[in-house]
Amino acid sequence: MAVSGFEGFEKRLELHFFGDDPAIFPLGLRKLEFESLEQVLEAVQCTVVSAVGNSYFDAYVLSESSLFVYPTKIIIKTCGTTQLLKSILPLIQYAHHLGLALCSCRYTRGSFIFPKSQPFPHTSFKDEVTYLQDTIPSNLCFRKASIMPSKSSSHSWHVFTANDTTHTLPHMPYVHDNELLFTMEICMTELDPILARKFFRPSEDGKPGDSAGKEMTELTGINEINPEALICDFAFDPCGYSMNGMDGDWYSTIHVTPEDGFSYASFECVSSVNDNIAHVLRKVVKIFRPGTMSISTTWNGFGNDIWRQMASAVEPLGMKCRSFAMDQFPAAGTVVFQTFTARRKSV
Numbered sequence: 216m217a218v219s220g221f222e223g224f225e226k227r228l229e230l231h232f233f234g235d236d237p238a239i240f241p242l243g244l245r246k247l248e249f250e251s252l253e254q255v256l257e258a259v260q261c262t263v264v265s266a267v268g269n270s271y272f273d274a275y276v277l278s279e280s281s282l283f284v285y286p287t288k289i290i291i292k293t294c295g296t297t298q299l300l301k302s303i304l305p306l307i308q309y310a311h312h313l314g315l316a317l318c319s320c321r322y323t324r325g326s327f328i329f330p331k332s333q334p335f336p337h338t339s340f341k342d343e344v345t346y347l348q349d350t351i352p353s354n355l356c357f358r359k360a361s362i363m364p365s366k367s368s369s370h371s372w373h374v375f376t377a378n379d380t381t382h383t384l385p386h387m388p389y390v391h392d393n394e395l396l397f398t399m400e401i402c403m404t405e406l407d408p409i410l411a412r413k414f415f416r417p418s419e420d421g422k423p424g425d426s427a428g429k430e431m432t433e434l435t436g437i438n439e440i441n442p443e444a445l446i447c448d449f450a451f452d453p454c455g456y457s458m459n460g461m462d463g464d465w466y467s468t469i470h471v472t473p474e475d476g477f478s479y480a481s482f483e484c485v486s487s488v489n490d491n492i493a494h495v496l497r498k499v500v501k502i503f504r505p506g507t508m509s510i511s512t513t514w515n516g517f518g519n520d521i522w523r524q525m526a527s528a529v530e531p532l533g534m535k536c537r538s539f540a541m542d543q544f545p546a547a548g549t550v551v552f553q554t555f556t557a558r559r560k561s562v
């Protein structure tokens with residue numbers, strides 16, 4: 216942990232692979248040995264604390280956030296002072312042994328609370344982009360880095376995407392039964408202190424992290440966000456919480472740093488424009504009651520106004536939209552970054 220506090224803001228990496236040999240499917244990357252994943256995580260400086268899988272993907276709760284492994288996609292999200300980008304090279308190498316090659320890379324993060332505590336290559340977005348440019352293979356030629364602003368200089372959304380020419384929009388068009396899918400990443404700070412207390416364990420409760428986590432999931436109402444989801448949860452000692460949800464091939468994930476002064480929670484999920492995203496958003500806001508919140512929405516395509524629905528969903532709960540930014544990424548789709556503050560706060 217940084218001397219000043221724990222860095223809740225996660226770094227998030229999404230890698231897509233392709234392979235021509237039908238023998239590697241249907242499992243693909245899920246064939247990776249657990250020891251190989253452990254070595255990747257050692258480079259990042261975190262460990263697996265809990266794992267679960269269904270017929271579509273494997274979900275790992277990490278000491279610092281989460282890892283999802285699909286047959287041709289890996290999503291890895293880590294917080295604290297982890298060195299997430301150091302996972303890229305070993306992942307490319309392990310995937311190569313399975314007959315899979317990288318065709319798409321997306322890196323995103325918010326603004327760190329303690330930027331000076333970050334080790335290389337996370338010392339600045341410029342360093343991260345240089346590291347990414349030098350690490351990913353040259354076939355990923357559609358590249359763009361962007362810092363999406365808000366009204367506050369301390370809240371920006373950092374995005375780097377790179378894609379090859381032949382497997383553009385690999386994980387998408389993000390259409391599932393004719394529905395447009397999107398990824399939503401919510402970052403919340405200044406959590407309501409009474410609600411944040413629920414993510415502290417009673418002292419010396421003697422319970423393992425998974426059963427203490429299950430209690431937190433129920434006590435806080437996290438289990439009601441998507442009652443269909445299979446939840447893998449973990450409570451840290453003395454405080455802190457992580458969970459991964461699995462609903463068919465859709466994942467969701469929550470991470471909570473409840474300590475006063477640097478409290479933070481994140482929620483991320485995949486959803487469809489036809490789903491009741493307002494219900495999900497309202498539940499999330501009610502669980503944490505953040506003073507500030509950002510929502511980043513990513514989809515492959517143009518002209519979608521899902522972000523309007525998001526603003527309408529949270530405004531009745533006292534969250535006022537303070538900024539909106541939209542950017543497009545070559546062969547990688549559209550990102551919208553919205554920030555909100557609670558009306559109880561002055562701006």
Ligand SMILES: C[S@+](CC[C@H](N)C(=O)[O-])C[C@H]1O[C@@H](n2cnc3c(N)ncnc32)[C@H](O)[C@@H]1O
Pocket residue numbers: 221222223224225277278279280293294295451452453454455456457470471472473474479480481
């Ligand atoms: C790993 S969790 C959730 C991470 C998530 N990205 C977040 O921002 O909240 C972080 C919380 O767990 C606490 N914690 C307790 N023991 C920890 C450990 N061994 N490793 C990481 N975090 C720990 C931290 O102080 C913090 O409150």
